[in-house]
Amino acid sequence: MNLATQLTIRIVTDNGLVAKLYNPSIKAWFGDKGDGVHTGGPEDPRMAVIEVIPDEIRHYHQERSSLGVLGEVVAATVTGNTASPGSIRTITKQELSTVA
Numbered sequence: 001m002n003l004a005t006q007l008t009i010r011i012v013t014d015n016g017l018v019a020k021l022y023n024p025s026i027k028a029w030f031g032d033k034g035d036g037v038h039t040g041g042p043e044d045p046r047m048a049v050i051e052v053i054p055d056e057i058r059h060y061h062q063e064r065s066s067l068g069v070l071g072e073v074v075a076a077t078v079t080g081n082t083a084s085p086g087s088i089r090t091i092t093k094q095e096l097s098t099v100a
Helices: 015-021 024-030 066-079 093-097
Strands: 007-012 049-054 057-062 086-091
Touching (some): 015 049
Antiparallel strands (some): 007 049, 057 086
């Protein structure tokens, strides 16, 4: 099964969006350079949001509890069948556009 998809990636430097999404723990990864500009805060020019826009998303949906999955795997092992405790769900570009 091929899970590859096309992606569009944008770097967003909108200060309002950066401030909205900023978490103080991010500062640990940037640090304060002591120049009053590169503070590691949301106003730091090094801060940006990376927006990832997929053409589609595929994810695994487990349809049983962990115990149910274990039972299915054991049964498949004993019978020689293939375990199938869940399914792959594809969210299309059209579906994604309705939630944006």
